[in-house]
Amino acid sequence: MGKKGTKTADLVLFGDVVTMDDTRPRARAVAVRDGRIAAVGDDAAVIPLIGPATVTVDLGRACVLPGFIEAHGHPLYSAVLLAEPVVDIRPVTIADAEEVVEAVRKAVDEHPDGTVLNGWDPLLQRGLPEPTRAWLNSVAPDTSLVILHNSGHVAFFNDVAAREAGLTRDAPDPEGGSFGRERSGELDGSAFEAPAVMAVAGKVLAGAVTRLPELLSAECARMNAAGVTTTSEMAFDPNFRAALTAFSRSGALTTRLRLYEMSNPQRASEVSPGVGNDLVRQVGIKIWADGSPWVGNAATSFPYIDSEVTRAMGLVGTRGKTNYTEDEVLEISRPYFEKGWQISCHANGDDAVTVALDAWERMLADTPRDDHRLRLEHVGAMTPDQFRRATELGVTCSMFIDHLYYWGDILVDDLFGSERGTSWAAASSAIAMGQRISFHNDAPVTPINPLRNIADAVTRRTRSGRVLGPDERISVLEALRAETINSAWHLHSDDAIGAIMPGMHADFVVLSANPLLVEPDEIADLRILATIMEGRTVFGKLR
Ligand SMILES: [Zn+2]
Numbered sequence: 419m420g421k422k423g424t425k426t427a428d429l430v431l432f433g434d435v436v437t438m439d440d441t442r443p444r445a446r447a448v449a450v451r452d453g454r455i456a457a458v459g460d461d462a463a464v465i466p467l468i469g470p471a472t473v474t475v476d477l478g479r480a481c482v483l484p485g486f487i488e489a490h491g492h493p494l495y496s497a498v499l500l501a502e503p504v505v506d507i508r509p510v511t512i513a514d515a516e517e518v519v520e521a522v523r524k525a526v527d528e529h530p531d532g533t534v535l536n537g538w539d540p541l542l543q544r545g546l547p548e549p550t551r552a553w554l555n556s557v558a559p560d561t562s563l564v565i566l567h568n569s570g571h572v573a574f575f576n577d578v579a580a581r582e583a584g585l586t587r588d589a590p591d592p593e594g595g596s597f598g599r600e601r602s603g604e605l606d607g608s609a610f611e612a613p614a615v616m617a618v619a620g621k622v623l624a625g626a627v628t629r630l631p632e633l634l635s636a637e638c639a640r641m642n643a644a645g646v647t648t649t650s651e652m653a654f655d656p657n658f659r660a661a662l663t664a665f666s667r668s669g670a671l672t673t674r675l676r677l678y679e680m681s682n683p684q685r686a687s688e689v690s691p692g693v694g695n696d697l698v699r700q701v702g703i704k705i706w707a708d709g710s711p712w713v714g715n716a717a718t719s720f721p722y723i724d725s726e727v728t729r730a731m732g733l734v735g736t737r738g739k740t741n742y743t744e745d746e747v748l749e750i751s752r753p754y755f756e757k758g759w760q761i762s763c764h765a766n767g768d769d770a771v772t773v774a775l776d777a778w779e780r781m782l783a784d785t786p787r788d789d790h791r792l793r794l795e796h797v798g799a800m801t802p803d804q805f806r807r808a809t810e811l812g813v814t815c816s817m818f819i820d821h822l823y824y825w826g827d828i829l830v831d832d833l834f835g836s837e838r839g840t841s842w843a844a845a846s847s848a849i850a851m852g853q854r855i856s857f858h859n860d861a862p863v864t865p866i867n868p869l870r871n872i873a874d875a876v877t878r879r880t881r882s883g884r885v886l887g888p889d890e891r892i893s894v895l896e897a898l899r900a901e902t903i904n905s906a907w908h909l910h911s912d913d914a915i916g917a918i919m920p921g922m923h924a925d926f927v928v929l930s931a932n933p934l935l936v937e938p939d940e941i942a943d944l945r946i947l948a949t950i951m952e953g954r955t956v957f958g959k960l961r
Pocket residue numbers: 490491492652860
């Protein structure tokens with residue numbers, strides 16, 4: 419029975435509780451009341467809160483952690499791209515090039531009104547044809563065909579799709595993006611970077627707004643199944659705002675969202691920084707300083723090596739360049755920053771990192787702000803010196819650690835060679851230089867899977883089993899922090915989520931065993947027994 423005057427808990431979990439609270443890293447029990455954590459500690463800490471209506475669960479050796487937080491995701495795009503009518507051809511779905519081409523032909527046959535496919539990746543689907551305008555037109559002579567590269571940084575489109583999108587040879591390149599062109603000046607059927615990709619594929623995304631509840635419910639279920647209770651949307655399109663607000667008010671949202679709106683030519687958002695609540699909140703603005711190493715437009719200081727793959731892609735000896743100059747990054751960032759926004763900048767290559775840091779150093783000199791948490795995203799080729807410089811500026815990094823698993827072998831053997839390839843996603847260096855890193859899958863680029871991210875960081879094992887840059891391995895605890903409290907901090911939400919402490923939201927993931935106690939190679943295969951958000955079980959079962 420609860421003590422007189424003490425409101426009893428709704429739920430008490432007994433198990434191996436890993437809190438991410440440095441003052442009490444491990445506990446035996448956690449009590450939940452009204453969706454918040456009421457007590458954490460040993461049995462004595464929670465027993466006074468147990469009343470007749472309290473549900474108590476003994477989880478035995480199962481491990482309770484803060485719900486996983488994806489610091490960089492695209493749930494709204496995943497929701498749309500992983501549902502009808504978009505056809506899923508991602509490497510995780512179809513590995514074989516011939517089967518991909520077969521899927522494209524079938525999709526064209528089955529969608530006489532036009533088709534959009536997502537997930538083309540010649541690096542992981544070896545032997546794909548070059549998606550030239552001629553090839554696209556031959557596959558779909560009479561209907562619209564758009565194929566999105568798995569990275570999201572390129573779209574390939576046929577002539578009908580160009581016509582339907584109103585794109586002619588006179589179409590100007592949008593700010594921050596470009597259209598590929600033939601020597602004659604005609605569009606060649608390729609669009610690079612979000613502003614150009616959107617010009618080609620925007621219709622299918624816009625058409626999905628009305629189906630948002632159905633699509634986002636499915637995406638929430640995918641995230642909850644991976645133990646995720648909070649994610650960010652790093653390319654938020656304000657056209658989704660009304661539908662998203664309505665959906666969140668309906669109570670059906672089972673993952674918290676933090677929104678980063680895409681920068682626009684007006685350099686303004688219709689809302690103020692921090693608008694929303696702990697369930698859905700807009701915290702930032704997103705810009706893209708470069709593209710993807712998988713398509714040739716990550717801005718690196720070093721060139722692609724000479725290999726069969728880089729020859730086929732026409733990349734031998736080339737280097738990607740940034741989407742913006744330093745002045746342009748400054749000019750885009752400053753108006754938002756002055757209004758109080760956190761800014762997040764996509765930067766895969768080290769040259770892109772330099773451009774962003776140079777621009778922001780000037781911005782911060784003019785407009786200093788404490789605790790701004792300006793963010794760099796992915797940071798594949800970022801160097802130790804750059805991590806140190808970022809730390810000094812208060813700039814923080816979210817790392818695409820899952821690159822190592824999917825593309826690790828390719829980085830070394832096919833694209834950049836041993837030195838650059840093995841130091842990709844240099845997590846240990848980042849931490850040594852004072853960075854408080856977070857991890858992400860950038861879903862749908864790779865399927866959302868925090869446990870594998872943790873395993874990636876701890877083992878640095880690629881798909882072939884090779885260990886890539888063993889010096890850059892980090893401890894399990896550091897990796898857990900990157901998927902919980904550090905991610906919460908990146909999202910300006912560490913006051914409410916990311917640790918198991920009294921007063922915080924009762925967001926948990928329950929794992930089959932404690933990742934701190936199993937062999938590193940077993941971490942990726944731990945089972946998610948249950949995911950709890952706001953004290954409510956949103957995936958699995960507690961018993
Ligand atoms: Zn992204």
